[in-house]
Amino acid sequence: MLAVEEVRSSYGRIEALHGVSLDVAAGEIITLVGANGAGKTTLLRAISGVQPISAGRIRFEARRLDGISAHVRVALGIAQVPEGRQVFAPLSVEDNLRLGGWTRRGERLDAELAWVYELFPALASRRRVSAGTLSGGEQQMLAIGRALMAKPRLLLLDEPSMGLAPMLVEQILDVVRSLKQAGLTVLLVEQNARAALAIADRGYVVETGRIATSGSAGELLADDRVRAAYLGV
Amino acid sequence: MTELLQFTFSGLTVGAVYALVALGFTLIYNSCDVINFAQGEFVMLGGMTTVFLGLAGVPLPLAACFAVVLTVAVGLALHRFAIEPARGSGAVVLIIITIGASIFLRGAAQVIFDKRFHTLPPFVGGDAIRIAGAAILPQSLVVLAGAVIILVLLWAFIERTLIGKAMVATAANEIAARLVGIDTRAAVGLSFAIAAAIGAVAGILITPIALTSYDVGTVLALKGFAAAMLGGIGSAVGAVIGGLVLGLLEAFAAGYVSSQYKDAVAFLVILIVLLAMPRGLFGRAPVERV
Ligand SMILES: Nc1ncnc2c1ncn2[C@@H]1O[C@H](COP(=O)(O)OP(=O)(O)OP(=O)(O)O)[C@@H](O)[C@H]1O
Numbered sequence: 001m002l003a004v005e006e007v008r009s010s011y012g013r014i015e016a017l018h019g020v021s022l023d024v025a026a027g028e029i030i031t032l033v034g035a036n037g038a039g040k041t042t043l044l045r046a047i048s049g050v051q052p053i054s055a056g057r058i059r060f061e062a063r064r065l066d067g068i069s070a071h072v073r074v075a076l077g078i079a080q081v082p083e084g085r086q087v088f089a090p091l092s093v094e095d096n097l098r099l100g101g102w103t104r105r106g107e108r109l110d111a112e113l114a115w116v117y118e119l120f121p122a123l124a125s126r127r128r129v130s131a132g133t134l135s136g137g138e139q140q141m142l143a144i145g146r147a148l149m150a151k152p153r154l155l156l157l158d159e160p161s162m163g164l165a166p167m168l169v170e171q172i173l174d175v176v177r178s179l180k181q182a183g184l185t186v187l188l189v190e191q192n193a194r195a196a197l198a199i200a201d202r203g204y205v206v207e208t209g210r211i212a213t214s215g216s217a218g219e220l221l222a223d224d225r226v227r228a229a230y231l232g233v
Numbered sequence: 234m235t236e237l238l239q240f241t242f243s244g245l246t247v248g249a250v251y252a253l254v255a256l257g258f259t260l261i262y263n264s265c266d267v268i269n270f271a272q273g274e275f276v277m278l279g280g281m282t283t284v285f286l287g288l289a290g291v292p293l294p295l296a297a298c299f300a301v302v303l304t305v306a307v308g309l310a311l312h313r314f315a316i317e318p319a320r321g322s323g324a325v326v327l328i329i330i331t332i333g334a335s336i337f338l339r340g341a342a343q344v345i346f347d348k349r350f351h352t353l354p355p356f357v358g359g360d361a362i363r364i365a366g367a368a369i370l371p372q373s374l375v376v377l378a379g380a381v382i383i384l385v386l387l388w389a390f391i392e393r394t395l396i397g398k399a400m401v402a403t404a405a406n407e408i409a410a411r412l413v414g415i416d417t418r419a420a421v422g423l424s425f426a427i428a429a430a431i432g433a434v435a436g437i438l439i440t441p442i443a444l445t446s447y448d449v450g451t452v453l454a455l456k457g458f459a460a461a462m463l464g465g466i467g468s469a470v471g472a473v474i475g476g477l478v479l480g481l482l483e484a485f486a487a488g489y490v491s492s493q494y495k496d497a498v499a500f501l502v503i504l505i506v507l508l509a510m511p512r513g514l515f516g517r518a519p520v521e522r523v
């Protein structure tokens with residue numbers, strides 16, 4: 001469904017991705033693990049088209065994404081929950097969600113809204129509240145719900161558990177798992193490698209702008225180097 | 234007492250125009266962090282185009298509509314051909330581009346129109362209305378009513394339509410807006426179009442009272458900028474209040490001190506705001522702009 005081939009990307013003169021390749025098949029949950037600054041966010045931004053790439057190709061469902069603007073990629077079926085949630089602070093919860101469905105404006109989105117409120121009941125009671133006043137956990141739910149409103153086929157999640165209490169992390173990862181059941185394909189970036197690998201089919205380990213290892217979730221959980229570096233054992 | 238009322242009315246009338254210019258600054262500033270010093274030229278184009286089409290025999294209502302359309306086209310062209318290619322350059326570069334655009338538009342107006350002062354007949358005729366001894370021109374009421382209608386329409390557009398909310402979202406977080414599929418370049422272009430339309434309407438409304446010429450934009454941009462600073466740059470409510478306050482201050486300065494000092498008020502306001510209250514009256518922390 002998604003093929004990233006030898007992608008390079010830079011911030012000014014500093015190259016952050018030195019030729020990254022990975023594949024995601026329809027229906028999979030793939031996780032990217034890696035230390036701070038490894039390039040995970042840069043890769044997701046490149047897939048979404050908000051970060052230019054200097055070499056390589058990104059293909060989505062056999063379509064090359066070169067030259068396709070970020071906003072068009074959403075319409076094609078790629079939605080991202082960005083690092084740090086990035087909700088629209090001055091707008092209400094419901095407006096954030098409706099804007100999540102921007103590419104489908106004109107359609108009735110009531111069913112999707114109801115679905116998101118069902119996934120995250122905490123949002124339902126706060127639909128008129130401005131997003132900036134939500135707690136971190138609620139903002140994360142909103143960011144996920146906003147991405148879901150686009151009805152994506154591929155969902156990119158950048159550290160959805162960052163800064164959340166363990167119980168909330170659990171809840172968010174449960175939702176991710178249920179999204180797979182609902183037919184979504186997920187590319188999940190997580191610092192919390194153990195939790196991410198627990199729900200993922202496969203994973204890639206990113207180190208300083210390169211893919212260091214990859215394998216099934218079971219293989220990575222058993223890999224000595226992965227265990228030492230990312231699982232703390 | 235009569236004097237006070239008189240000054241208040243004339244202050245509110247010009248203040249309404251400053252408020253509209255400040256609102257133009259605010260819209261564009263919020264959408265792309267650019268202070269658009271060509272905002273005053275939008276006002277000039279509105280008034281001057283209407284005048285010259287009128288002289289050419291076009292009925293004034295039609296001329297006014299055409300003037301708004303033309304100004305919107307100029308605003309869109311400014312965005313597309315001057316601002317957009319320079320995206321990513323620093324704020325100073327973008328400001329200099331708008332100053333260049335302002336000089337260019339003024340020069341073009343001088344060539345295409347002329348260098349004289351012009352006026353338009355008032356939209357509604359009739360004598361000055363007398364309230365407690367103060368005389369109010371019917372056109373002043375037209376200006377105030379026009380400003381109120383623009384504010385209400387703008388408010389409804391931003392608060393009640395998804396496109397308006399997409400503009401707010403783009404202003405609040407550009408990357409996140411692109412990630413939900415908003416064409417943020419179009420959203421910024423739309424803010425230029427709206428700012429241009431508001432400027433043009435302001436120019437048409439005020440011309441019967443204040444005269445217009447190819448270079449009125451310079452002073453209006455300065456006043457509008459002072460008003461936006463006073464209100465807190467980026468705040469729409471601030472722009473309106475700032476405009477009205479500046480208009481009143483000017484009218485009182487002109488009436489009670491000397492009309493020579495009228496234009497100095499705007500400079501004084503800019504200085505005081507810069508030195509003593511950089512966020513203005515309604516400015517918020519930079520991350521929470523609306
Ligand atoms: N806006 C930026 N400007 C310059 N360099 C950047 C920028 N964002 C990231 N980088 C650099 O690019 C490299 C990759 O960063 P990236 O944010 O993609 O890492 P990450 O794996 O997402 O890290 P984290 O786990 O901390 O989120 C880092 O060296 C970082 O310093």
Ligand SMILES: [Mg+2]
Nearest residue numbers: 040041042083
């Ligand atoms: Mg990151």
